[in-house]
Amino acid sequence: MSPSCDCCGEYINKLNQQVSVMRKEIKNLRQMLDSAVKAHRKHLTSVQVAVSRIGSSEDKKEQTPSPSSPAPQAGLEQGNIQTVPIGYISSCFSMKNGTPRQPTVCGPSRAQLRLRQSVFNNPEHALEGLQQYSHVWIIFLFHKNGHLSYKAKVKPPRLNGQRVGVYSTRSPHRPNALGLTLATLDKIEGDTVHLLDIDMIAGTPVLDIKPYIPQYDCPDTRINLDLLQQDSDTDQQNATIMSLNKETSILNLNEDSDTDAQFNIERLEDDVGILASEDKSETGISEQFLQSKDLRNLLEEVQTFVTQEDTSQRGCESKSRVSDSEKPNPSALNVDHPCYGEEAYTTIAGWIREPPVASLDVRFTPHAEKQLAEFLPSHLSGPSESDRPSFKFLRSPEEAAAAIKGVLSADPRSVYRRSRCRDRLFFFTLDTADITCWFGQGFAEVLQVRPVERHFASV
Structure with missing residues (x-):
């Protein structure tokens, strides 16, 4: 038994030596890899700097017009966009x-x-x-x-x-x-x-x-305006008929048959004459206009319009349509902006309307509410109360509280912090206040509202 045990011990020692050598080699390889990565990064940086210098020199050459070429017109056409912040x-x-x-x-x-x-x-x-x-x-x-x-x-x-x-x-x-x-x-x-x-x-x-x-x-407003424009055109036409006659029998000309058209025109002439004789100031129709032949032409046009309107309504009920070339729409001719159809209604992605992430309930600790109440609006801060912090943009602690709730209710955390990070604390700055809060299941709680140090020192 002893010879076999001695052989096993030697074999184990050899294996241990090989493992130690392998570890040293792996360590050396890692060091070589790290140095190679650093050298590669330095090389890339130097290449980027050289390329940027070459590009800037070429831009300067392009900006310098040569005496033989018309320089200034090629900029935007070739995609050379230069923006200057306003x-x-x-x-x-x-x-x-x-x-x-x-x-x-x-x-x-x-x-x-x-x-x-x-x-x-x-x-x-x-x-x-x-x-x-x-x-x-x-x-x-x-x-x-x-x-x-x-x-x-x-x-x-x-x-x-x-x-x-x-x-x-x-x-x-x-x-x-x-x-x-x-x-x-x-x-x-x-x-x-x-x-x-x-x-x-x-x-x-x-x-x-x-x-x-x-x-x-x-786009939705465009459609509403188009509908209002059509309604206003119809109202204007109805108002024209109503101004010519106040009696309801004349307003129902569209219910009369085509054989009674001449009779309706005569009735309309008589009523217009009576209405004008009673009060010419209201109707605005002068005696010269009543005595002229233009009145009859106008009445015939009104009768024709009403007849066409009645025909179109009946055609819609029977689901028969008249082509635009045969019967133009007078309201469309007077619209000064494009008329859009149903396809102009806006649609958005479903996850915008109903996102998988729900809004959070936001609450303040009593300590945070007390700290927030110490802040003064910018227009009320003065030398008499210079020991208190003041806002620069927000006009009241109530407005600041509403702003904090708006930010936190939308969950400003990234997906990683929301799903994988164990740290529930969150920090952000609003105006001149540093906000400390933490997130729970379906809520966010403001723990502390402190003034920004650099602002508080300047005040």
Whole structure:
């Protein structure tokens, strides 16, 4: 037994030596791999810098017109788009964390946009007339997107991890980091635009402002306007008939047969003459008009219109249609904007209307409510109460509470933090307040509302 045991011991020692050697080799390989990765990253960085320098030098050469070529006209046609921010947002949201994903999420949110004087010598002139609108489109840049990484499919937070195409979402990570917000216009003071219902953080570069016009921007409103236009045309025609006769028998001309048309015209002439003799100021029909032949022509046109209207109604009841070439619609000829059919009604994705992620119930601890009540609105803060923190944008603690509820009820956490992260605490900044909260099952609770240190020190 002893010789066999000695052999086993030697074999085990050899195996242990081989394992130790393998471990050392693996360690060396890992170190070599790490150094290779670092060297590769440095090489890529140097290549990117060189490429950027070459590109900038080529752009400068292209911008410098040669004496033989007509330089300035090739820019936009060749896709050389140069954008200049017209101003930068000063917002109650200073960080991406906690900023609403949509402008309607947090109604009390406020921001200011001051136009740059380098774009316009008199910026206030560019804003003239904008105060006549209640809402404006803001076109801006997602300037906090990091390295501008984007993918063809993304995971919207409201879909709770499901993937959809980036162009079917409003994800900020897109090939061109352009953002679009429909904001409420509060007021305009000089070169500064005051906005409500915003989802932009402080420092956001704004590229353009456009007024929101429901007649052009909302398809449902277009249809309603078309229906109102048709109704108004019909009302005007009915009002014309009513102004010519106040008796109900004349209004029922469409119920008479075609054989009684001449009789109805004679009755209409007699009643118009009586009505004009009683009070010419109300009807606005002069004696010269009554004595002329134009009256009879007008009455014949009215009779023809009523007869056609009755014929069209009967045709609709029997499900027979008249072609547009045979019977044009007079109301369509007077519409000064396009007429849209049923296909103009808007439709949206089902997960937008009924998202898998439900809204959360938001509540405050008594300590958080007490801290929030210590904040002063910006227009009430003064040197007498300089020891208390004050808001810069929000006008009251109640408005701040509503803004906090709006942010948290939409669950601003990412899908990873919501489903995989064990840490339930969440931090974000609103105006000049640092908010600490935690998320439970179906609710969010605000634990603490403290003033931002840098703001509190400046006050």
